[in-house]
Amino acid sequence: MELRALLLLLLCFPGFQAQILRTEETRSEGSSLYIQCPYTAQTTHQQQKAWCRLRNRQCEPLVVTKEYSHTNWATKGRVALKDNPTERTVSVTMTELQAEDSGTYFCAYYSYGYHQLRMISLFVFKELHKWELDSVSVQCLPSTLNYSLGTKVWCRREDETLCSVIVRTDYSSTQHNSKALEDRTLIQDDTQKRTVTITMQKLQAEDSGMYWCALYRRSYLTWLTEVRLSVFKRTKQYTAKESGDVSVQCPYSAPEYRAVSKAWCKEGARKSCTVLVTTNSLEYQRTPQQGRVRIQDDTEQGIVTVTMERLQAQDTGVYWCALYEHAHLFRMLEVTLNVSEVLAGTTLPGAASTSQATPAANSPAPSSNGNTFILLSGILSILFLLALISLVTLYVRRCKQLNATAHSKGNRDGEDTCEKPGNTAQPESYERLRSPRDNSKDLKYVTLNFKSQLSPEDPLYCNVELSEVHRKPKDENVEYATIAVKQLTTNDKG
Structure with missing residues (x-):
């Protein structure tokens, strides 16, 4: 149905x-x-x-x-x-x-x-990307509607149904000493060109959002132009050592903000920022960092330089380099500072993406010197013991090598001695029998002289080293000789 x-x-x-x-x-x-x-x-x-x-x-x-x-x-x-x-x-x-x-x-x-x-x-919406402290200008072209009807407004979309009005053409726009968005926004209605121009100044990250340029008539908003604004913070990170220093440079647009005071503040709870030091000498701040923070403003170059000295671990945190106008802060640069405690005998390595502060030259504590001396003494003692053990080991090995060499030489001398079994008499002189090492075939002669008298029947022995004999003798003529010992008479002895 x-x-x-x-x-x-x-x-x-x-x-x-x-x-x-x-x-x-x-x-x-x-x-x-x-x-x-x-x-x-x-x-x-x-x-x-x-x-x-x-x-x-x-x-x-x-x-x-x-x-x-x-x-x-x-x-x-x-x-x-x-x-x-x-x-x-x-x-x-x-x-x-x-x-x-x-x-x-x-x-x-x-x-x-x-x-x-x-x-x-x-x-069709405009998509704009800006940095903090930049300005943005938007033109609305209400050519599709009767331009003379209604009031032109600039509002911020909170949800699908609510658009909070920031400025409107039926109210005169004036600058107030406030950080509020409506005090930093101007609306201009050009009736001749039939255009409406909106300008937002000193942008901050919290200004990001969706905005409408619209006609306000009979309590209703008629959409004309949509702008989606994204505002980004400039950020830096620094890593420093305790008792060291850190220096930060904050650039700004010199023509626009040369005459405005600058401040260095530390972010606390609820995103509030406590001012530590300002370029205005009339401003006196009582803070724990008093005397350790200095600020300088180069109005020609448009650079603010902040130096923090004798850093402490509690200095770790988030800081702002900001414009300081009528007691209101407009962030130029957000700085994240990490201060590390320094242990005895150690240094903190610096990272490529961070700025490493130069630590002050402080003399080490007495306990640190005592620990260092004990450590060095222990290392030297260990090295001395290792060297002594090495020398003793080398000496023992050398003695063993000398004894082995002497023993081997004595055995070889005994093996080369020619003796007669059963008789304690030793030859007066002897020569070691060696096989010829050259290719000569000349006959070699050996003369043996004995002090004792030998009988013709007594055999004669001679020890020859096995290495001195050819293992594979060549086919050659071999001549044999018989040596007979003749008993000498008394008349022959002399």
Whole structure:
């Protein structure tokens, strides 16, 4: 029953049908939009298809296909349209979108007027990226509406339904001594050029968000331009040693902020920042860092230099280099400082991405000297014992080698001695028998003299080393000789 009622409404009230088919599309500047619009069988491909922009409740055609033509596509500027009769759809592409392209569009076919196929609410937003202390300027072009109607406002979107008004054209914009966003925002209405210009100054990271330029009429906001703003902090990290120093440089725009006081503060709870020192000599701060923090402002170069001396472990934290204007801080640079305790005899290595402070030259404590002396004495004692053990070991090895050499030599001398068994008499002299080492075949002679008298029957022995004998004697003539010992008479002895 409900479905039949819905179909009856669509047939009887085509305006209701258009409302049902209306959709919203959001794009960033520079992007593209692609949509498809289906049509029914009653709409033939020979009928003109168009992409219209709704102005004053009328269709303003941007691109139209030709009637009764075989060509089913058309382009104009940044818009292309194509009719697909097989699938009964019209495809539309818009490229390089700009903020002024925001508005209401619809696909249509022509039959004694343009009839809507699908309605699109297009929102093209500006996407801006800024650094802290930068300024941003936005122009709103309310050309689609009656410019004289309503008040122009600049509001910040809190959620889907709430947009908090920051400034408006029916109120005069004045600068106040406040950090509030509305006191840093100006709105200018140029009635001749029919434009509204919004300027935001001294941007901070907390200013990031979505903003609308809109018409305010009869308690309702009519959207004109959307801006998505992202504000980034400038940050640095420093690592220092206890009792050392650290120096930080903070650049700023000299023409804009040369005359403004600068401050160095430490961030605490709830993102509040306690001022430690300022460039204004009239400002006197009582802090634990009093006397250890110095600040200098080079107004020509636009650089603030902050030096912290004799660092302590409790100095670790987050600091701001900021503009100090009417007791309000506007962050220029956020610094994260890590102060490490230094152990005796150790140093803190510096990282490539951090700045290493130079520590002050302090003499070591007496306990540190005593520990160092004991450590060095123990190392030297161990080295001396190792050297002594090595010398003793070498001496023992040398003695063993000498004894082995002497013993070997004595054995060899005994093996070369020729003696007669059973007789204690030793030859008066002897020569070691060696085989010739050259190729000469000359006969070698040996003369043996004995003190004792030998009988002809007593044999004679001679020990010859095995190494002195050829293992494989060559075939050669061998001559044998018999040595006989003749008993000498008394007359022959002399």
